[in-house]
Amino acid sequence: MTTTTRPVTPKTDPTARNRRRPRTVSEWLLLALAILGALAVVFPMILLLLNAFKSPADYANSSPLDLPQKLDFTGITTFWTTQNFPRALWNSIFISGMVALLAVVLSVLNSFAIGIGRVRGRTWLVLVFLMANLVPQEMLFDPLFKLYDRLGLLSNPWSVIITFTVIQSAFGTYLLSSLLGTFPREILEAAAVDGATRWRALRSVIVPVIRPTLAVLMVFFFIWTWNEFLLPMAFLNTNDSLTVPLVLEQLNGERQTDTTTLVAGTLISTIPTIIFFLIFQRTLTRGITAGAVK
Amino acid sequence: MTTPTRTKSRHPHDAPRFPERGRGSLGYWLYFIPGALLVSVVIFYPIIRNFRLSFFHWRGGRAEEQFAGLDNWIKLFGDTEFLQSFKNIVLVILAMVVIPTLLGLVIAALLFDVVGRRFGAKVSSFLRATYYLPQILPIAVAGVMFSWILKPNSDGVLNQFLTFVTGNDVQVNWLGGSYGTAMTSVMVLMVWIQIGYPVVIFMAALQRVDPELYEAAELDGARWFERFRAITLPMIRPEVFVVALTTTIAALKVFAPVFILTNGGPTKSTYVPSYYAYIEFIKGTDKGYAATIASAITILVALVAVAFIWFQNRVERKDA
Numbered sequence: 091m092t093t094t095t096r097p098v099t100p101k102t103d104p105t106a107r108n109r110r111r112p113r114t115v116s117e118w119l120l121l122a123l124a125i126l127g128a129l130a131v132v133f134p135m136i137l138l139l140l141n142a143f144k145s146p147a148d149y150a151n152s153s154p155l156d157l158p159q160k161l162d163f164t165g166i167t168t169f170w171t172t173q174n175f176p177r178a179l180w181n182s183i184f185i186s187g188m189v190a191l192l193a194v195v196l197s198v199l200n201s202f203a204i205g206i207g208r209v210r211g212r213t214w215l216v217l218v219f220l221m222a223n224l225v226p227q228e229m230l231f232d233p234l235f236k237l238y239d240r241l242g243l244l245s246n247p248w249s250v251i252i253t254f255t256v257i258q259s260a261f262g263t264y265l266l267s268s269l270l271g272t273f274p275r276e277i278l279e280a281a282a283v284d285g286a287t288r289w290r291a292l293r294s295v296i297v298p299v300i301r302p303t304l305a306v307l308m309v310f311f312f313i314w315t316w317n318e319f320l321l322p323m324a325f326l327n328t329n330d331s332l333t334v335p336l337v338l339e340q341l342n343g344e345r346q347t348d349t350t351t352l353v354a355g356t357l358i359s360t361i362p363t364i365i366f367f368l369i370f371q372r373t374l375t376r377g378i379t380a381g382a383v384k
Numbered sequence: 385m386t387t388p389t390r391t392k393s394r395h396p397h398d399a400p401r402f403p404e405r406g407r408g409s410l411g412y413w414l415y416f417i418p419g420a421l422l423v424s425v426v427i428f429y430p431i432i433r434n435f436r437l438s439f440f441h442w443r444g445g446r447a448e449e450q451f452a453g454l455d456n457w458i459k460l461f462g463d464t465e466f467l468q469s470f471k472n473i474v475l476v477i478l479a480m481v482v483i484p485t486l487l488g489l490v491i492a493a494l495l496f497d498v499v500g501r502r503f504g505a506k507v508s509s510f511l512r513a514t515y516y517l518p519q520i521l522p523i524a525v526a527g528v529m530f531s532w533i534l535k536p537n538s539d540g541v542l543n544q545f546l547t548f549v550t551g552n553d554v555q556v557n558w559l560g561g562s563y564g565t566a567m568t569s570v571m572v573l574m575v576w577i578q579i580g581y582p583v584v585i586f587m588a589a590l591q592r593v594d595p596e597l598y599e600a601a602e603l604d605g606a607r608w609f610e611r612f613r614a615i616t617l618p619m620i621r622p623e624v625f626v627v628a629l630t631t632t633i634a635a636l637k638v639f640a641p642v643f644i645l646t647n648g649g650p651t652k653s654t655y656v657p658s659y660y661a662y663i664e665f666i667k668g669t670d671k672g673y674a675a676t677i678a679s680a681i682t683i684l685v686a687l688v689a690v691a692f693i694w695f696q697n698r699v700e701r702k703d704a
Contacts, residue, residue, distance in 0.1 A: 121502075125511065137533065203412040282402060320643075
């Protein structure tokens, strides 16, 4: 999978050479088209930005495309305090962080046995673990709801953490199994000569070597879990157990919600994602391709 | 997906890759203990429980289960709501698989070929990041944002915008008015969310294509579209395949966009199977029937995954 992606290094840099030729009109038009497309994608967010800082009266009297008359933070403060946004933010960070960590540990353990240990029937084992990723969540929600109810884990972050540790580790097991299947033999042999046990080789040799991939996986597990909706909605029912998407959805469902509060809330809810995006932009684009490219 | 199979057939009795004296591969099973336990409880227990329940009628709670044989399954194939939800899945596949893949090919080629090579890698990677942004936004947040834009009456952003453009007072109830506008709105949200995924994957794939191939084609006088068809498409076929597989599975399981935008309405017309199963579990009188719907989706997803892998193996064998 990842191993066969050789970066193609052209002998001559095509960009540099092409640049000497002046850009044609049609190339400028195509660039404009690409920019227009990108603008269309971010347009809804620009709308949020334009309207989140309007006072209710300003919002009612202006077009959504107008700039606010003056910056007004009523919507934002209302959302922040009435919905207990800091609490939701902490819940989301705690749940996603724990899942990212535990799912990577679980993926490493599974894929060590599959990729290094080459146990019998490993193709099937990968498929068994992948089922966690394939199965629709409505298949899980009712039995797990009852199970967590019996265990007293409803409205407890651990119900979501346990569930998504398993679901996310499906992809991790799949990816790491094929990565470890091609782990350099010389390194393993050197470790064995030095008398390392399996556990020791995994901890002190293999994990440090594949650390960059593990970091990419963690970033992805974090975001995927952050964005989850159906199962967290089913398991987390008390107000102070909600995650960021759930808080916003709940506010959206309330009839008497003031529109500026809702718009401000939506804007605030996108901010953690955007911060995350800015920090991990490179990791993200590298990561999704790691899973796809053969 | 195929790598493990192939290594297996090449080395039928291969030893562990970590050479240890006097120890076989048996001890490696210990490493499965946490994973096996968790996946049994969290994934396989619910699957088995729901499959079993699909052969029973059950009101839930403390009520007795009544054996139903194939009742639920027979009912499923005559259930207009279920059939409607499957008709909608075709549209969802259009919005989550077909349109994003085709648009993604065009945008990726545009960003890579024209923007990247003629205007610099910085511009193209910035634009790529912009297209990708909706992919990492929580669907719930994206859904609430769209439902604000699509509010009915003069409250809605889109209605105000159309009123401004046309000069008439536009008051369309996009999400609750008619099946046509509601389903279209859901589909637009899906395209908006999905578009970045193929763009990023295809652009990475294009980097594997040897630029000298393009230059040779250019010297031969091949036009852009001919190059695209003859060189680019065959080279990035594996990625097109992966995108199609993963997005098709996501489309079959889709839930949140419908839940947030339309709640299945107006009058259940925008139901998708996942939403239907969810509602039946929560509000229905027969959890056995809800389990049947959920089981049917699970079987379908598994079939699609197996079919895709089988097909991909065949294509690869033909190539080899």
